Each structure stands twice: as C-alpha cells, then as structure tokens.
Amino acid sequence: xxxxxxxxxxxxxxxxxxxxxxxxxxxxxxxxxxxxxxxxxxxxxxxxxxxxxxxxxxxxxxxxxxxxxxxxxxxxxxxxxxxxxxxxxxxxxxxxxxxxxxxxxxxxxxxxxxxxxxxxxxxxxxxxxxxxxxxxxxxxxxxxxxxxxxxxxxxxxxxxxxxxxxxxxxxxxxxxxxxxxxxxxxxxxxxxxxxxxxxxxxxxxxxx
Amino acid sequence: xxxxxxxxxxxxxxxxxxxxxxxxxxxxxxxxxxxxxxxxxxxxxxxxxxxxxxxxxxxxxxxxxxxxxxxxxxxxxxxxxxxxxxxxxxxxxxxxxxxxxxxxxxxxxxxxxxxxxxxxxxxxxxxxxxxxxxxxxxxxxxxxxxxxxxxxxxxxxxxxxxxxxxxxxxxxxxxxxxxxxxxxxxxxxxxxxxxxxxxxxxxxxxxxxxxxxxxxxxxxxxxxxxxxxxxxxxxxxxxxxxxxxxxxxxxxxxxxxxxxxxxxxxxxxxxxxxxxxxxxxxxxxxxxxxxxxxxxxxxxxxxxxxxxxxxxxxxxxxxxxxxxxxxxxxxxxxxxxxxxxxxxxxxxxxxxxxxxxxxxxxxxxxxxxxxxxxxxxxxxxxxxxxxxxxxxxxxxxxxxxxxxxxxxxxxxxxxxxxxxxxxxxxxxxxxxxxxxxxxxxxxxxxxxxxxxxxxxxxxxxxxxxxxxxxxxxxxxxxxxxxxxxxxxxxxxxxxxxxxxxxxxxxxxxxxxxxxxxxxxxxxxxxxxxxxxxxxxxxxxxxxxxxxxxxxxxxxxxxxxxxxxxxxxxxxxxxxxxxxxxxxxxxxxxxxxxxxxxxxxxxxxxxxxxxxxxxxxxxxxxxxxxxxxxxxxxxxxxxxxxxxx
Numbered sequence: 001x002x003x004x005x006x007x008x009x010x011x012x013x014x015x016x017x018x019x020x021x022x023x024x025x026x027x028x029x030x031x032x033x034x035x036x037x038x039x040x041x042x043x044x045x046x047x048x049x050x051x052x053x054x055x056x057x058x059x060x061x062x063x064x065x066x067x068x069x070x071x072x073x074x075x076x077x078x079x080x081x082x083x084x085x086x087x088x089x090x091x092x093x094x095x096x097x098x099x100x101x102x103x104x105x106x107x108x109x110x111x112x113x114x115x116x117x118x119x120x121x122x123x124x125x126x127x128x129x130x131x132x133x134x135x136x137x138x139x140x141x142x143x144x145x146x147x148x149x150x151x152x153x154x155x156x157x158x159x160x161x162x163x164x165x166x167x168x169x170x171x172x173x174x175x176x177x178x179x180x181x182x183x184x185x186x187x188x189x190x191x192x193x194x195x196x197x198x199x200x201x202x203x204x205x206x207x208x
Numbered sequence: 209x210x211x212x213x214x215x216x217x218x219x220x221x222x223x224x225x226x227x228x229x230x231x232x233x234x235x236x237x238x239x240x241x242x243x244x245x246x247x248x249x250x251x252x253x254x255x256x257x258x259x260x261x262x263x264x265x266x267x268x269x270x271x272x273x274x275x276x277x278x279x280x281x282x283x284x285x286x287x288x289x290x291x292x293x294x295x296x297x298x299x300x301x302x303x304x305x306x307x308x309x310x311x312x313x314x315x316x317x318x319x320x321x322x323x324x325x326x327x328x329x330x331x332x333x334x335x336x337x338x339x340x341x342x343x344x345x346x347x348x349x350x351x352x353x354x355x356x357x358x359x360x361x362x363x364x365x366x367x368x369x370x371x372x373x374x375x376x377x378x379x380x381x382x383x384x385x386x387x388x389x390x391x392x393x394x395x396x397x398x399x400x401x402x403x404x405x406x407x408x409x410x411x412x413x414x415x416x417x418x419x420x421x422x423x424x425x426x427x428x429x430x431x432x433x434x435x436x437x438x439x440x441x442x443x444x445x446x447x448x449x450x451x452x453x454x455x456x457x458x459x460x461x462x463x464x465x466x467x468x469x470x471x472x473x474x475x476x477x478x479x480x481x482x483x484x485x486x487x488x489x490x491x492x493x494x495x496x497x498x499x500x501x502x503x504x505x506x507x508x509x510x511x512x513x514x515x516x517x518x519x520x521x522x523x524x525x526x527x528x529x530x531x532x533x534x535x536x537x538x539x540x541x542x543x544x545x546x547x548x549x550x551x552x553x554x555x556x557x558x559x560x561x562x563x564x565x566x567x568x569x570x571x572x573x574x575x576x577x578x579x580x581x582x583x584x585x586x587x588x589x590x591x592x593x594x595x596x597x598x599x600x601x602x603x604x605x606x607x608x609x610x611x612x613x614x615x616x617x618x619x620x621x622x623x624x625x626x627x628x629x630x631x632x633x634x635x636x637x638x639x640x641x642x643x644x645x646x647x648x649x650x651x652x653x654x655x656x657x658x659x660x661x662x663x664x665x666x667x668x669x670x671x672x673x674x675x676x677x678x679x680x681x682x683x684x685x686x687x688x689x690x691x692x693x694x695x696x697x698x699x700x701x702x703x704x705x706x707x708x709x710x711x712x713x714x715x716x717x718x719x720x721x722x723x724x725x726x727x728x729x730x731x732x733x734x735x736x737x738x739x740x741x742x743x744x745x746x747x748x749x750x751x752x753x754x755x756x757x758x759x760x761x762x763x764x765x766x767x768x769x770x771x772x773x774x775x776x777x778x779x780x781x782x783x784x785x786x787x788x789x790x791x792x793x794x795x796x797x798x799x800x801x802x803x804x805x806x807x808x809x810x811x812x813x814x815x816x817x818x819x820x821x822x823x824x825x826x827x828x829x830x831x832x833x834x835x836x837x838x839x840x841x842x843x844x845x846x847x848x849x850x851x852x
Contacts, residue, residue, distance in 0.1 A: 045413055046589075046594070049594040051594075051596055051597065051598040053596075053597040053598055053599070054597075055597075055599070071599070073597040073599050073600075074597055075596035075597045075598075077596075078596040081596045081597070081605070081608075082608050082609055082611070082612045083597075083612070084595075084597050084599055084600040086599055107599075107600060107601050108611070109600065109608040109609070109611050109612055110611070110612050111612035111613070131598065133598070135594050135595070135598045137594065137602065140602070142595075142598075142602070144598050146598070174601050
C-alpha cells in the first residue's frame with residue numbers, strides 16, 4: 001500500500017474506508033450481443049443503460065518511487081451529472097478463499113473544474129481515454145461492459161478510435177473493508193456468465 | 209321274425225356282432241381279430257352242444273354267422289319259414305335251445321375262467337367307444353380350448369389396451385402439468401431449488417423492502433386414484449403457500465367520533481368477506497396466489513404503518529395495539545387502521561359477523577393505502593439510478609450533487625425528508641373527514657333554514673388533499689336578481705378557505721361551528737343584499753347600506769347588516785336590519801303628513817314641512833303575506849309605491 005502524499009493520515013472509518021471487489025474479463029465484439037442478452041436476463045429489472053465517459057488519469061510524482069494516481073471521469077452523454085474523482089489503491093490478489101481482486105477505493109463527486117484544481121495541485125495528466133458501453137446492476141453488484149477508445153488529439157473527445165476489437169467486462173462491488181462475503185456472490189454471478197465470458201481476478205502487475 | 213332275431217342279438221355278445229357290422233360299413237376299418245376268449249367261444253359253439261345232429265352241418269358256418277350277423281338272416285329265415293309249418297313252438301324251442309347252449313358255454317367259460325390257468329378275463333378293450341364319442345367330445349374340447357385361447361388373446365389385448373390408456377392418461381396428465389407450469393411461469397417468478405419448484409409471491413422485484421420471503425411451492429398433483437372419478441376442478445398443478453399467507457386479508461380504515469373503550473383496543477374483528485370467485489377460465493392456483501399476494505401486501509402496508517406510527521412524533525402519539533393503529537387527526541376524532549386477516553379457521557369467522565358492521569369503512573382510504581404502498585415501491589425502485597459516469601457508485605443523483613453544489617443543511621434535509629405512508633393517510637383522512645363534515649353542515653343548514661335557500665355544488669374531481677364546493681345563497685323565485693352571495697369553499701386538510709365572489713378570502717378552521725356561523729351570517733347578509741337588488745328592480749333608491757352595522761343589539765354571530773331604501777317619489781322609506789341571530793326587523797318611514805298621531809309642533813306651521821319625513825314604524829313582518837322575505841319585501845314596496 002502506498003501512502004497518499006497529500007495526507008499522511010490513514011483513512012479509516014465512515015464511508016471512506018471502502019474496498020472495491022473486482023472481477024475482469026473480456027469479450028470479442030461479435031459475442032457482445034449474447035453477453036448483453038444474458039446480462040439483461042440476470043440483472044435487476046431496470047432499463048438497460050448505456051454510457052459514454054471520458055476518463056483522465058492524473059499523476060502526482062512525489063518523493064516515493066511510485067506516483068500517486070487519481071482518476072477523473074465525466075459523463076459525456078448525460079448532462080448535469082457531477083464529475084467523479086476516484087482513488088484506487090494497490091490491488092490485492094489474496095488467497096483462494098477470496099474470489100475477487102480487492103483494492104482500496106475512494107469515490108468523490110466533484111464539480112467540473114476538477115482538472116484545473118488537480119493541475120494546480122501539481123498533478124499532471126498521464127493519459128486519457130473514452131469508455132463507451134453498457135452498465136447493469138444486480139443488487140450491489142455493478143456490471144460494466146465497455147470498449148476503450150483512444151483519443152487521437154489530446155483534449156478532443158470527438159476524434160477517437162477503438163483500442164481493440166473486444167469489450168472489457170468488469171464486475172465490481174464497493175463494500176466496506178472486510179466484507180469478503182460479497183466475493184462469493186460475485187463468484188456465483190460470474191459462474192452464470194460462463195462460457196460467454198470468463199471473469200477472473202487479473203493481477204495487473206503480472207501483465208506488465 | 210325280427211323280434212326273434214332281436215332276442216338273439218341281445219343275448220349274443222354285442223361286441224362280435226358289432227364288429228362285423230362295422231366291417232361291412234366300410235368306413236370303419238376296424239375289424240378286430242378275435243380274441244382268445246372269443247375264439248374259444250366260437251369254437252365252443254362249433255362243438256356240438258345240441259342233441260340234434262342234423263343241425264351240425266348246417267350250423268358251423270352259417271350258425272356262427274347266424275349268431276353273429278343278421279346279414280345271414282336269409283338262412284335263418286329259411287329255417288323259420290320252414291319250421292312253423294312243422295311245429296308251432298319250434299321257434300320257441302330253438303330259442304330255448306340256443307339259450308341253453310349259450311348258458312352252457314357261459315358256464316364252461318366261467319368254469320375255465322375260475323381256474324385262471326388258461327383263460328383270464330380282460331376288461332373289454334375300450335377303444336371302440338372313443339372313436340365314436342371322441343369327435344364330438346374332442347370337438348367340444350377343442351372348441352372350448354380354442355375359445356379359451358381366443359378369450360385369452362382378447363383379454364391380453366384388452367389388458368394391454370387399458371394399460372396404454374392409463375399410460376396415455378398419465379402422459380397427458382404429465383403434459384397437463386407441464387403446460388400448467390408453463391402458464392404459471394408466465395405470471396409468476398419460478399425457480400428450481402433441488403427437486404422443488406419454488407415461486408416468488410413477494411413484491412420485491414417491484415421495489416418492496418418487506419422482509420417476508422413470500423415463496424410458494426409448486427406441487428405436482430398427478431398421482432391421483434385412477435379408479436375414482438376425477439373431480440371437475442382437478443388441476444395437475446397445485447401450489448402450496450406459506451401458512452401465514454393463507455386466507456384473506458384487508459386493511460380496514462375507519463373514522464370514529466368517540467374514543468372507544470380502552471378494552472376494545474386491538475380487537476378489531478373481521479366481518480366475513482366471501483373469497484373472491486375465481487374468474488372463469490383462470491386456473492384455481494391463480495386465485496390462490498393472488499389472494500396470498502394480497503395478504504402479503506396488506507401485511508406489508510400494516511408493518512410499514514406501524515413502524516411509522518412508532519417513529520413519528522406527533523402531539524398525540526399514535527397507538528399501535530395488536531392489529532390496530534389508532535391516531536387522532538382532530539380532537540374527539542379517531543382514525544383507526546387495522547389489518548384484518550381471516551385465516552380459514554372457524555374461530556375468527558365466528559367472532560366476525562356479530563359485532564362489526566361494514567358501514568364505517570373508508571374504502572377510499574383503503575384503496576389509497578394500496579396505491580401509496582405501490583408508489584412507495586416504485587420510488588424505491590426508481591430512486592437508485594444508474595451512475596454516470598459509470599465508475600461512480602450507486603446512489604441518488606441529488607445526493608451526489610450535494611457536495612459539488614455545496615448544499616446547505618436545509619437542502620440536504622429536504623432531500624431526505626419524505627412523507628411516510630401514515631402521515632399521508634392521516635392527511636387524507638383529515639381531508640375526507642373535513643369534507644364530509646362540511647357537507648353535513650351545509651346540508652343541515654339547507655334543510656332547517658328555508659328562507660334564504662342554500663345550494664351546494666360539489667366538484668366531482670378532487671385531489672386527495674383538496675376539494676372544492678360552490679355555495680350559492682338565493683331566495684326562491686328571485687334567483688335571477690339575488691345572486692349576491694356566491695362562495696367557493698376550498699376544503700383542505702386542516703382548514704377551509706372561503707373565497708368570496710369579490711375575491712375576499714376567509715380561512716376557517718376545521719371546527720364545524722365556524723363554518724356554520726359563517727354561513728348563517730352570510731345568509732343574513734343575503735337578505736339585505738336581496739333588498740338592495742330588489743330596490744333596483746323596483747325603482748327604489750338606496751339611501752344607506754351597511755354590511756356590518758355598529759348599532760343596535762350585539763349579535764353573537766357576526767354582525768347585523770342594514771339597508772334603507774326610499775320609494776321612487778321619496779315619500780316612503782323602508783329600513784331593514786337583519787342579524788344572524790336577531791332576525792330581520794323592517795321599519796317603514798311614513799311622510800309626516802300621513803302621521804295623524806304626531807303632536808302638532810308649533811315650530812313647523814308651514815305646510816311645506818309636511819314633506820319632512822316622519823317617524824319609523826315597525827312592520828309586523830310575520831303577519832305579512834308572502835312565502836319568503838324577498839317576496840314580502842316586494843309586496844311591501846309595491847304597496848308603498850303610489851300609482852300615478
């Protein structure tokens with residue numbers, strides 16, 4: 001766990017100390033429809049929604065070896081929604097008893113001048129992308145199926161091109177720390193999506 | 209002749225004769241060689257037993273034949289023909305002789321037999337009878353056998369048929385079960401757990417947060433007794449609902465004027481309500497499930513109400529006792545909401561009928577409660593929208609905006625405060641009660657006061673918290689000219705707003721006396737207004753007019769109003785004072801000239817002073833002709849108007 005450079009106090013208690021449980025997978029474009037169909041059947045009876053988000057990743061390089069990363073995200077298709085600032089901690093793979101990747105997470109809704117504020121604070125934008133896809137919900141579980149688009153000209157979200165021929169599938173739950181039980185529910189849900197998509201805990205460190 | 213031979217034949221062993229006869233027959237090939245004993249018998253016949261020697265040559269060949277076969281009868285006939293001529297008893301003699309022979313032979317044979325050395329007696333071969341009887345017997349047997357065989361085949365076939373029919377029925381029933389299951393699946397949520405099929409009765413998918421699991425089990429009802437008649441309402445699929453959801457339930461809302469005995473609390477009884485008849489064509493499980501779901505919903509409503517009743521702090525605390533919630537919307541008034549659940553046991557049904565009568569039901573509120581809980585469901589379902597951007601956590605949109613838009617405490621409070629079910633229903637009950645009481649007040653006034661007539665026009669379409677009524681005060685026969693008082697009463701939850709025709713707004717509280725007093729004062733004002741209108745029509749002049757007279761006796765309700773009108777030529781004047789309590793008082797002012805009893809003043813000698821107005825005289829109003837005040841006034845005005 002890296003310590004945030006801004007405050008050296010550990011974040012504990014309240015709604016701050018939340019953990020994100022995550023399972024990831026991916027599907028090719030041609031099998032997207034069948035996956036969405038399955039998800040519509042499995043998830044809560046809400047109107048399926050699409051989203052179009054623009055995400056910017058900011059870095060703050062301090063004395064530490066690894067930079068401090070913040071993600072700023074805004075909705076491009078829905079107006080009047082606040083920006084979303086997110087801090088994600090180091091993912092923990094854990095043992096076999098835990099069926100999902102776990103990482104510390106802090107979610108904050110902000111106003112739209114967030115980027116200016118971050119730049120003022122000394123953050124530097126590392127990269128940005130556009131995510132476009134579908135979002136589902138089942139209880140406290142959130143399922144997002146989206147494609148990542150590369151932004152060709154920095155700052156211009158109109159000119160984009162897809163990064164790959166596949167969609168990223170994420171099953172996530174944000175819960176207070178220590179509630180590993182939710183990972184069982186996630187595992188069960190992931191089982192129901194097989195063989196359309198295999199959701200696994202993917203260690204980003206191994207991919208690097 | 210034949211008789212003779214017949215006698216012979218009968219004595220001769222039947223076997224020998226028959227054999228030869230058979231042999232001649234041809235069809236029977238049977239010709240048995242003579243057995244030893246027969247041979248011996250024959251030989252013994254040949255041995256001369258008779259004394260007559262002459263017969264020895266004749267007899268050996270034909271003699272044997274003679275005994276044995278009637279075929280050689282001709283020889284004998286010859287003999288017979290010949291003998292009678294000799295001696296009439298000859299035939300008898302011959303017969304006796306041959307009988308003797310036979311007997312002797314028999315005797316010898318028996319003698320030989322007795323030794324058992326040379327001869328034994330064997331049972332006569334039984335073959336001959338079978339060939340004769342067998343065909344028939346066999347035929348019978350074979351027929352019987354083949355019949356039995358055929359019967360067996362038929363039986364087997366029948367058995368197989370019945371088996372297949374039964375199987376068919378079983379299959380059909382299975383198919384029926386599956387099709388019923390399919391129909392069930394179209395209406396209800398089902399899932400398979402182990403080897404059971406469980407269904408979901410709850411409103412959870414519709415947004416309910418009621419913790420009752422609300423599951424029912426689907427039972428296959430196919431193994432019924434085939435022999436028994438299948439009942440008409442047989443259904444291969446049955447459902448088992450939780451025992452606490454059985455029976456029927458409803459929410460009862462009522463408003464009572466007086467507080468009941470404390471002992472009666474929580475003992476709201478059911479009156480029996482017949483179970484809803486199943487719709488034609490609908491399977492019986494559908495009605496069963498719907499009833500159970502209704503019970504579940506009623507329980508949820510009541511649970512929600514009682515939770516709120518405990519949580520909400522009001523001036524007079526709400527009381528929750530057993531299956532009843534009691535609240536006091538207005539002083540002296542009691543709103544009771546109770547959950548009536550009749551399971552099918554006798555006890556609850558018995559106590560049901562006698563005490564409660566269905567009159568004090570407020571069906572509108574009961575219906576609204578159902579509507580409110582559904583709105584509540586919808587709210588919980590739709591309050592959590594999908595997050596945008598997609599990485600954001602779930603939650604209310606407004607709550608998320610609270611930070612970036614720097615909401616203050618009031619804003620945040622307004623986000624969270626939402627009125628509960630109980631508060632809403634109490635408000636509705638208040639409104640209903642207020643409306644009802646207003647109607648009663650207006651009606652009672654209209655019925656007991658005849659003169660100014662009061663009309664109420666209720667609007668048909670109301671809000672749950674507001675309704676309006678238009679009140680017109682008129683005089684019979686003068687509706688066209690007396691339209692001064694038109695009131696619009698807006699009945700709210702706590703108070704009644706009265707809007708005058710001229711735009712004045714008066715707010716009355718929920719006390720019925722206020723409304724009554726107000727209407728009484730309006731009615732009294734109406735009379736004076738009517739006089740004013742009438743004066744215009746009759747050509748009289750209004751000298752003065754006041755809605756609120758400051759003089760005279762003080763009225764307990766409102767103020768008296770007064771008007772003075774003068775006749776067209778100015779000779780007469782009529783003054784009317786009308787108070788809500790004191791009633792009307794009509795005075796007529798006569799010209800001085802018409803007053804005989806006026807003391808002659810020394811000062812006013814001149815004749816012109818006769819045109820001065822004289823004193824007022826009160827009219828004995830109740831002795832006036834006319835059916836109502838305005839009519840009387842019209843008559844009075846007409847009488848005081850001189851005809852030119």
